[in-house]
Amino acid sequence: MKLPAEHLRKLQRTSSGSKRLFKYLRETALNELSDSMATASPAESESHIPVMLKEVLQHLNLKPGARVLDCTLGLAGHAVAIAEIIGAGGEIIGIDRDQGSLEKARQWLQSTAVKCQLRQADFRNLDEVLKELGGGSVDAILFDLGISSYQLDDPQRGFSLKSDGPLDMRMDQGSYISAYELVNSLSERELSSIIKNFGEERWHNRIARVLVQERLKKPIETTQELSEVILKAIPHRYQHQRIHPATRTFQAIRIAVNRELEALELALTRSLAFLKVGGRICVISFHSLEDRIVKETFRKNSQAGVLKIISKKPLRPEDQEINNNPRSRSARLRVAERTK
Numbered sequence: 001m002k003l004p005a006e007h008l009r010k011l012q013r014t015s016s017g018s019k020r021l022f023k024y025l026r027e028t029a030l031n032e033l034s035d036s037m038a039t040a041s042p043a044e045s046e047s048h049i050p051v052m053l054k055e056v057l058q059h060l061n062l063k064p065g066a067r068v069l070d071c072t073l074g075l076a077g078h079a080v081a082i083a084e085i086i087g088a089g090g091e092i093i094g095i096d097r098d099q100g101s102l103e104k105a106r107q108w109l110q111s112t113a114v115k116c117q118l119r120q121a122d123f124r125n126l127d128e129v130l131k132e133l134g135g136g137s138v139d140a141i142l143f144d145l146g147i148s149s150y151q152l153d154d155p156q157r158g159f160s161l162k163s164d165g166p167l168d169m170r171m172d173q174g175s176y177i178s179a180y181e182l183v184n185s186l187s188e189r190e191l192s193s194i195i196k197n198f199g200e201e202r203w204h205n206r207i208a209r210v211l212v213q214e215r216l217k218k219p220i221e222t223t224q225e226l227s228e229v230i231l232k233a234i235p236h237r238y239q240h241q242r243i244h245p246a247t248r249t250f251q252a253i254r255i256a257v258n259r260e261l262e263a264l265e266l267a268l269t270r271s272l273a274f275l276k277v278g279g280r281i282c283v284i285s286f287h288s289l290e291d292r293i294v295k296e297t298f299r300k301n302s303q304a305g306v307l308k309i310i311s312k313k314p315l316r317p318e319d320q321e322i323n324n325n326p327r328s329r330s331a332r333l334r335v336a337e338r339t340k
């Protein structure tokens, strides 16, 4: 069996668009941030833009000197803007599973005055990270779920169906199970269940059946091959949709490879133990299953008197943001405050 690691190359890439954006973020005060979104050029919108940044900053209620836990640091888009507000006396604890993103984030954050403690970890282990850093509580917590444009746009990471690359999809490239193993070794029933539950794909049975038939001929090794097999399975008349017909299956496989939903409730609950009374938690999700977990976890903690829910309904990006950054389209932001 060919290991996906053989295919992997680390790509260190920073577009000039995102450099300009981050320079801008560093120089921009909170009340000017919506304008920055409005004026982003097409080149900038293709690079990494932090989603619902203005809303996140408004709802986190940050004060100078605050200690903030960013559980999905990514390229530090949100964190750099947070750093501007909390200033030299503030501290950002940043967690990400992806070593490459963490290194980029470190570079961006170096130009700010805050103290930074960045760790490569799964956010399900955030309690260990905080203990290792000496414990203590935090004033605000951010989860911005899913993957970043940095990961999505790199063909070698195998997340995208737009460009060909090895079938990988691991956020943490040190972890063992990649999309290659999953697609080429799970049973038809297991594949069908993943595609149905995590992709909400109506053709899940057909796609799983064709995947199993095709991999008997030869293993499915690349994103292009996977995309072509999925297209074979979907009836012709359903192939011309707004989104690429393989999108839901790709999303499902990515969620399964990274066990994205499994860790979420645990991580949210663990994080609340470190949040000060009066401190805020913001969670951005991009998938209805994720949002349901966030909603339920907030509801349970609100019934227990631990949280007050600030956003009764999830907040959505403004039309202007969606126009400038189409990837923000499915974002939902939920906010809560620790009460005891």
Ligand SMILES: C[S@@+](CC[C@H](N)C(=O)[O-])C[C@H]1O[C@@H](n2cnc3c(N)ncnc32)[C@H](O)[C@@H]1O
Pocket (backbone or CB within 6 Å): 048, 049, 050, 051, 071, 072, 073, 074, 075, 076, 077, 078, 079, 095, 096, 097, 098, 101, 121, 122, 123, 124, 144, 145, 146, 147, 148, 171, 263
């Ligand atoms: C949407 S991006 C975050 C972007 C970031 N807020 C920014 O503005 O640059 C999500 C990030 O979360 C990371 N991630 C997803 N699930 C994770 C997990 N379970 N533990 C740690 N990091 C995770 C991904 O690797 C990715 O870098």
